[in-house]
Amino acid sequence: MQTVNFTQLLTQLHNHSISEHPKEACGIVTRNFEYIPCKNISDKPKISFIIDPMAILAHEDNIWGFYHSHPGSADPIPSDRDLKSTIFTEYKFLVGFANSVYIYWLNESNTLSFERFNESHCTL
């Protein structure tokens, strides 16, 4: 089992969330665990995000998951609004700000579960 450069991925997520602050940053994590920053097309990017669907179309065969940031949050757990995209269970969902990142998913009881994102989540 080959592990990816987890630290490098975290650095990319960190940098994007900081550079977009106070707006929500969002992007695609590829199957090689490279991060592709995407445009947030929400009308209110400080409190919500919509990943540019053109970016999803362009990379749809190489998507491991999606990331977005909760700007300025010390402990950026997923919100209720984050639940609705988790119907696409083939993808992973990450939320965070700076170095704090969570992975979240839809569990069997149709509620949101989340835990700290760590290296064990991303193995090839």
Next chain:
Amino acid sequence: MKVTVHFSNLLRQFTDVTCIEVTVSSYRDVLSACLNLLPRFREHFYSQKLYKTLMLLDSDKYVRSFELDFKPKTDKIWLIPTVSGGVSSSFDSLGNLSVFYGASSPISTQEVALRGIDKRIRDSALFGKASTAFDIAQRKTNRDIGVLDNSEDPTKGFGALAPMSASGQNVPLHFGLVRTSGVIINQYIKHIQRGGVDTIRVADYI
């Protein structure tokens, strides 16, 4: 006009086809055709709330809700999902997203009914052309703003007041007496009268 509706890979698990060709006169017809012609897509559209994630693209332009009755500009339409969410769990963010999710208009009988009520309010003499609301304050929990606070009582669910301004959002007005817990309108609705702009206080009418 005849258009080809393409589905992204992610949607193909629900459509079983890569595209369909339909004759339509508006974007709304495009969505109706997909729902009518693709039973599995229709099932997931409602039961899995797929509608909350969908967008229509005409060439490379997003179709907004107010454009649903417009004639398609090209013969190549994409129906694609996107990923959305955000730190806010307040009603305004959903309103914001619905600007994009034009495809989600005919959702359920309940929502159609609500749309009817909303239309009656908007068509009434009082709210006929109300289009802008502002100075709405909402209570948010710490969780809403992304802060984990173990001392927070989950049975209360209220944090500090968070003033906000919103334009073009639905205002939670109701006929009759309504007890509000999380949403407080504390100021005004900007009301556009025939021939001029006027401002009324919400408190005068509820």
